[in-house]
Amino acid sequence: xSGSGGAGAGEQEAGGSGVPAAAVPALTARMRERFGVHGxxxxxxxxxxxxxxxxxQAGGPPNGAGAPYGGGGRRRGHGGGRGGEQLVVxxxxxxxxxxxxxxxxxxxxxxxVPGYLFLxxxxxxxxxxxxxxxxxxxxxxxxxxKIAAAxxxxxxxxxxxxDLGRPERFLNMLRVFKPTSPMSVGSWLISAFGGASxxxxxxxxxxRLPKVGAAATAGAALVGPAVCTYTAALICDTAVPAWHDxxxxxxxxxxxxxxxxxxxxxxxxxxxxxxxxAIRFAVLGAATEMTAKSLLLKSLxxxxxxxQTGRPGKLMEVxxxxxxxxxxxxxxxxxxxxAIKLAGAALLASSAxxxxxxxxxxxxxxxDPKYTVRPQRERLAAKAAGSVTDPPSS
Amino acid sequence: MGFFTDTSVCIGCKACEVACKEWNHxxxxxxxLLGMSYDNTGELGASTWRHVAFIEQIKRPGDAPGPGHGxxxxxxxxxxxESALGEFSADGSxxxxxxxxxxxxxxxxxxxxxPTGALMRTExxxxxxxxxxCNGCGYCVSACPFGVIERREEDxxxxxxxxxxxxxxxxxxxxCAKACPTQSIQFGPVDELRDRAQLRVDALHEAGETGAxxxxxxxxxxxxxxxxxxxxxxxxxxxGLPPDxxxxxxxxxxxxxxxATAAGALLVGGLIASLRRDLRP
Numbered sequence: 001x002s003g004s005g006g007a008g009a010g011e012q013e014a015g016g017s018g019v020p021a022a023a024v025p026a027l028t029a030r031m032r033e034r035f036g037v038h039g040x041x042x043x044x045x046x047x048x049x050x051x052x053x054x055x056x057q058a059g060g061p062p063n064g065a066g067a068p069y070g071g072g073g074r075r076r077g078h079g080g081g082r083g084g085e086q087l088v089v090x091x092x093x094x095x096x097x098x099x100x101x102x103x104x105x106x107x108x109x110x111x112x113v114p115g116y117l118f119l120x121x122x123x124x125x126x127x128x129x130x131x132x133x134x135x136x137x138x139x140x141x142x143x144x145x146k147i148a149a150a151x152x153x154x155x156x157x158x159x160x161x162x163d164l165g166r167p168e169r170f171l172n173m174l175r176v177f178k179p180t181s182p183m184s185v186g187s188w189l190i191s192a193f194g195g196a197s198x199x200x201x202x203x204x205x206x207x208r209l210p211k212v213g214a215a216a217t218a219g220a221a222l223v224g225p226a227v228c229t230y231t232a233a234l235i236c237d238t239a240v241p242a243w244h245d246x247x248x249x250x251x252x253x254x255x256x257x258x259x260x261x262x263x264x265x266x267x268x269x270x271x272x273x274x275x276x277x278a279i280r281f282a283v284l285g286a287a288t289e290m291t292a293k294s295l296l297l298k299s300l301x302x303x304x305x306x307x308q309t310g311r312p313g314k315l316m317e318v319x320x321x322x323x324x325x326x327x328x329x330x331x332x333x334x335x336x337x338x339a340i341k342l343a344g345a346a347l348l349a350s351s352a353x354x355x356x357x358x359x360x361x362x363x364x365x366x367x368d369p370k371y372t373v374r375p376q377r378e379r380l381a382a383k384a385a386g387s388v389t390d391p392p393s394s
Numbered sequence: 395m396g397f398f399t400d401t402s403v404c405i406g407c408k409a410c411e412v413a414c415k416e417w418n419h420x421x422x423x424x425x426x427l428l429g430m431s432y433d434n435t436g437e438l439g440a441s442t443w444r445h446v447a448f449i450e451q452i453k454r455p456g457d458a459p460g461p462g463h464g465x466x467x468x469x470x471x472x473x474x475x476e477s478a479l480g481e482f483s484a485d486g487s488x489x490x491x492x493x494x495x496x497x498x499x500x501x502x503x504x505x506x507x508x509p510t511g512a513l514m515r516t517e518x519x520x521x522x523x524x525x526x527x528c529n530g531c532g533y534c535v536s537a538c539p540f541g542v543i544e545r546r547e548e549d550x551x552x553x554x555x556x557x558x559x560x561x562x563x564x565x566x567x568x569x570c571a572k573a574c575p576t577q578s579i580q581f582g583p584v585d586e587l588r589d590r591a592q593l594r595v596d597a598l599h600e601a602g603e604t605g606a607x608x609x610x611x612x613x614x615x616x617x618x619x620x621x622x623x624x625x626x627x628x629x630x631x632x633x634g635l636p637p638d639x640x641x642x643x644x645x646x647x648x649x650x651x652x653x654a655t656a657a658g659a660l661l662v663g664g665l666i667a668s669l670r671r672d673l674r675p
Contacts, residue, residue, distance in 0.1 A: 097447055097634030098430050100437055103541040107532040128660060132668035165530015165550025172510040172529045179650075180643055183533050184509035221664075225657035232656070233649040237507060238536035239642050247649045251656035259663055280667035288663070366536075373631045376638035383638075 096369035103239045105366045112163040114359035116156045117231050118352040120190070121258030122265065123152035124227035127197055129262050129281055131221025134214070140274045141266055142217070143204045148265050149220060150201035153194050153227070160190075182233040193227050196220040228258035235362060241372055242306045242365035243358075249296035253354075256292055259285025261351035264326065267344025272337045279330050279340065282347050286327040289354070293320070303371055306361040315357030322350035395518040395562055396621035397571065397579060398587035399493055400594055401633075402606060404578040406432055406491035410444040413573035417558065418443065421546075431489075437634065438494055440546035443555040444570045447633050449490040453482050481603065492633050493570070493579060496521070496542045496555035497610055498621030503642035504534035504543050504554075512552075519584070519621055520557040528552055539617070539639040557621070584621060595625055603627065609635065616640030 130145035161170045173187035196219040203213025229251040236247035263282025297304040329343025365371040423441035431448035482488045505513040512527035530550040543554040558568035571581035598606035610620030
């Protein structure tokens with residue numbers, strides 16, 4: 001071992017080659033900066049000589065300047081400057097073993113699962129819109145939304161089965177009913193909803209069995225909202241920090257996003273003179289989505305970072321712009337056919353991008369151990385300070 | 395039944411890794427030069443059910459002893475007379491080794507979220523995947539607060555330590571515990587192991603190794619105690635373990651309430667949107 005390590009655990013051999021040992025951490029820190037490793041190649045960045053090393057010696061926050069968690073030594077009092085060394089920030093303790101993630105990254109694939117989050121929401125909210133449109137005698141809207149609901153949930157089913165490690169065993173989902181497993185609850189919801197929405201769509205398209213169609217429409221409209229929002233519990237009931245810690249706001253975000261998508265699709269495909277319901281549904285949805293999203297980011301605090309940086313950050317940003325544009329368009333469109341359709345398309349796209357952004361943000365938060373370790377450290381510190389007596393659950 | 399892994403006497407021989415693979419027919423998943431000290435397997439996963447971590451630490455004169463390094467003698471010289479291998483040697487370095495394993499949580503998120511019932515609790519209090527039921531949905535992988543269980547990609551199903559369900563059912567001890575030459579891995583009834591662990595940590599503290607602490611032994615912690623718990627010589631995250639893990643599903647009742655409220659709100663939103671038929675938003 002070289003002598004360049006600090007007291008931090010996980011110190012690795014830095015030297016060994018011809019490079020002076022003390023120069024290695026500084027070099028790696030500079031390379032990190034140079035190649036902007038934040039957000040990509042977690043594995044490359046987190047090889048030996050990881051965080052504690054670079055941070056302590058070179059003073060370059062490896063997590064990127066300005067990152068909420070950038071400062072070193074916040075929970076360890078490893079005092080800074082020793083003679084001869086230029087410690088800009090106090091020595092930090094590494095967040096994990098060789099910088100490796102603490103939890104496993106979700107194995108759920110993209111576009112299957114984020115696509116499902118979007119399509120499931122679209123399907124569920126479309127069935128709500130279809131139900132109320134039918135009740136109001138708005139048959140064009142009702143028919144369009146029924147077809148959308150059945151199509152979207154059908155596609156969802158295919159995507160979900162394809163994402164299983166053993167697709168041929170998909171029926172095992174219906175072996176048990178477990179309220180402790182959002183996926184189990186969801187499997188039953190999708191099964192019921194899929195049947196009802198398919199029947200409703202089939203009756204609407206063929207014009208046969210109107211009573212069965214009405215019952216199926218009502219059934220789908222009642223189950224639909226749960227199909228939209230249970231997916232929030234699905235992703236939040238994990239150890240993934242950016243999802244789990246957002247569990248209060250996520251269901252409302254998903255409900256809003258789903259209504260926005262279903263309304264947006266209605267605006268896109270239904271003649272403008274029949275699109276009033278869709279427009280108002282979309283407006284309510286988009287406003288809810290934007291509100292819930294900002295509350296979510298606020299309550300996440302430092303763990304909001306994955307939603308705001310890198311690829312998920314970009315997705316969320318574009319989605320935000322599209323939601324705002326679609327919302328404004330829907331409110332201001334008046335009778336303009338083009339404006340209504342453009343606004344509808346924007347809302348539909350923003351809903352999809354939001355789901356992809358949330359999905360990617362969760363994955364990013366699982367990859368970086370700091371999002372797992374630091375909130376737990378803060379919790380322990382709070383407990384030690386006596387302000388918390390129990391884990392924040394109950 | 396459970397494990398007490400006393401990392402203070404782990405010598406990094408990896409007999410546990412090998413014995414586990416052999417007994418359980420766990421496929422080869424890479425024996426790599428990772429640049430992580432003597433660690434060739436990296437982390438627990440679908441095909442690594444015991445993983446030995448190697449942590450090289452250097453303590454230099456002038457380093458303030460952190461809370462985890464409470465050696466009274468700051469020069470780096472060992473103050474230990476006990477047989478803890480986590481002591482800093484005269485040159486101020488130490489080499490921590492620890493055999494990690496599935497924690498068999500008392501409140502087990504992987505088991506709770508499993509939608510097929512493939513994950514079950516055994517009569518020994520351990521948590522086991524039934525491989526003939528698992529359909530590889532991957533939910534347990536995201537739910538585990540420790541990153542233990544994983545989907546084996548070539549197989550499609552989730553795998554993890556079974557605490558040698560087949561062996562303990564026959565009155566044998568798990569393969570890793572049997573193979574451990576230093577009794578770093580101890581197997582037995584969890585209560586008994588907890589008593590033993592407390593004696594050990596007290597002895598280490600008396601000997602000056604104040605960094606020794608038990609991890610997951612407390613039945614009141616976030617997972618209501620691990621069926622497998624540990625004696626560590628430094629902070630848990632140094633070993634790649636979360637410092638304050640909480641069962642993922644503890645918040646689920648609250649999540650369901652929010653899900654139901656949001657679903658109700660969506661229905662009301664649909665109603666509000668339908669009160670008029672004109673085009674105004």
